[in-house]
Amino acid sequence: MGRSPCCEKVGLKKGSWTPEEDQKLMSYIEEHGHGSWRALPAKAGLQRCGKSCRLRWTNYLRPDIKRGKFSLQEEQTIIQLHALLGNRWSAIATHLPKRTDNEIKNYWNTHLKKRLTKMGIDPVTHKPKSYALGSATGQSKDAANLSHMAQWESARxxxxxxxxxxxxxxxxxxxxxxxxxxxxxxxxxxxxxxxxxxxxxxxxxxxxxxxxxxxxxxxxxxxxxxxxxxxxxxxxxxxxxxxxxxxxxxxxxxxxxxxxxxxxxxxxxxxxxxxxxxxxxxxxxxxxxxxxxxxxxxxxxxxxxxxxxxxxxxxxxxxxxxxxxxxxxxxxxxxxxxxxxxxxxxxxxxxxxxxxxxxxxxxxxxxxxxx
DNA sequence: AAGGTGCTCAACCGCTGCGTC
DNA sequence: AGACGCAGCGGTTGAGCACCT
Incomplete structure (x- = not known):
């Protein structure tokens, strides 16, 4: 492949962003918009690759990001949508205004997945664990339903x-x-x-x-x-x-x-x-x-x-x-x-x-x- | 107080899809 | 048609922190 040359190539900076870097990035985007991410770092005076800048902006600096604890409703939405869509975090994020896909993904992996597991629900299939073991009685209406709904949502x-x-x-x-x-x-x-x-x-x-x-x-x-x-x-x-x-x-x-x-x-x-x-x-x-x-x-x-x-x-x-x-x-x-x-x-x-x-x-x- | 362990989440990496040439 | 560049996506990592012993 080798199709994504990035910071690893030419000794660009990696790791945590400093407040100064954040400020440079924000100022530049507020004034000019991000335009081409690839070209942005040079124009903004940042020793980062465009990809890193895009990530920092979309996951952290963007002004319309809501931070902090997820509400019960947000949790329910994530679980329902995950049942429909699986790990399509960006699709899920479109239903949760002001939350980023990265944030939702992290929250799922660190909180919700564990909680469902604790409840005896398989976080992958969203079925009770006993169902996941697969009895043959056609019991998995819910799974079938979710699958149907997933098809619908995919079509949408x-x-x-x-x-x-x-x-x-x-x-x-x-x-x-x-x-x-x-x-x-x-x-x-x-x-x-x-x-x-x-x-x-x-x-x-x-x-x-x-x-x-x-x-x-x-x-x-x-x-x-x-x-x-x-x-x-x-x-x-x-x-x-x-x-x-x-x-x-x-x-x-x-x-x-x-x-x-x-x-x-x-x-x-x-x-x-x-x-x-x-x-x-x-x-x-x-x-x-x-x-x-x-x-x-x-x-x-x-x-x-x-x-x-x-x-x-x-x-x-x-x-x-x-x-x-x-x-x-x-x-x-x-x-x-x-x-x-x-x-x-x-x-x-x-x-x-x-x-x-x-x-x-x-x-x-x-x-x-x-x- | 110090070391170990677990958790969180920002950031990175590799891949894919799409547009362009 | 195929190569390439780019943006975006999802999986994974690891620094930093909190908590426990």
Missing amino acids: LEAEARFVREYKLSPHPFQHQYKQGLSATALSITHSLAPPKTLDVVNAWQGLWSSGSTNDCAVFGDTLFNSSENALPAALPSSTLGLGVNENSMEKGENDWKHCFERQNKVPEFIKDNATPFPDMQYSTDESTWIADSVGNNNIVISCATFNVDGFSHHLLPENSSLSFGEDSDNANANCTAGSAGGGFEENNHYWNNIISLLDSSSAYYSLENV
């Missing part, structure tokens, strides 16, 4: 990255999507600049139903990729993934969505048995079924269900409403009083897979309250 991160690239290339990156039939709502959301997201599946579901918006799966995406602060369009990843209603794609692949289920081998358990996709779900008393309304028409309608997460009961659907999934948009719309999602499978591969994953799993988040 990919979409975000794609967006950032597109955004850099064009001042109007969504124009072509609009022409292809992106819904007006999705479009308006994609145009509204908003903060990076945290994954919140439960709130996403509830947000969709409480929005009162009909036939607008962009709302789902918007809520799912919940915003906090900074600057990325809230619904962009969702629309990139195909959550926006796209009429062209609706017309494609008559059996796409059915095939998707078949591919996932989910149809038998989920639809035929009329079983709950959420292990802890309680059926509501009035319409206590998941209704699979004509898979043959490439639609499924789900009505009236609640499920438990962390001891709280969540209503998946409001009363007298139902959820339709399907690419037969007319039928879906007719059946749907709360929301629906349209789009062909080929375009919406991630979307359908993730919906299926969602339906097939419960929330596996756990809290630190018992630690």
Whole structure:
């Protein structure tokens, strides 16, 4: 390889930074920005390599860094995200404003990993140790769920990255999507600049139903990729993934969505048995079924269900409403009083897979309250 | 007080991905 | 297409500190 010539090459200084060096670096960046890190040390009068300067700045000197003890909420966020993302510290750091990936990595290695181990939870798989030993009873719903969610989050991160690239290339990156039939709502959301997201599946579901918006799966995406602060369009990843209603794609692949289920081998358990996709779900008393309304028409309608997460009961659907999934948009719309999602499978591969994953799993988040 | 041990975290190292030529 | 330069990432190290014996 030998592709990263650095301070080791020419006797540049290593080790701890002196206050004078910090001051030089800060002054230079405040005045000029960092520009090329490689060129910076010479310009700033530092006997360091660019890499060292970048690290010192990003991990220590940057003014927007929050130092000090991690809050309980931050700890929980790290654990949940680690379950989703593994050791992708920079991805995790994007969900924790003002914390650096290095800091989070250190905190994980020195505190959280040990704590989970003490609790009998494998810090790698996030499963109880006994599960990790591998009994064959299909017990690892949580692991499967986390894996599904990880796929979702990965897709989201990919979409975000794609967006950032597109955004850099064009001042109007969504124009072509609009022409292809992106819904007006999705479009308006994609145009509204908003903060990076945290994954919140439960709130996403509830947000969709409480929005009162009909036939607008962009709302789902918007809520799912919940915003906090900074600057990325809230619904962009969702629309990139195909959550926006796209009429062209609706017309494609008559059996796409059915095939998707078949591919996932989910149809038998989920639809035929009329079983709950959420292990802890309680059926509501009035319409206590998941209704699979004509898979043959490439639609499924789900009505009236609640499920438990962390001891709280969540209503998946409001009363007298139902959820339709399907690419037969007319039928879906007719059946749907709360929301629906349209789009062909080929375009919406991630979307359908993730919906299926969602339906097939419960929330596996756990809290630190018992630690 | 001195030596040993464990912990923390800033910094380093090696590698990868991406853009450019 | 491949070589190269660069920035960024994740794993690892080691100096400094606190605590224990």
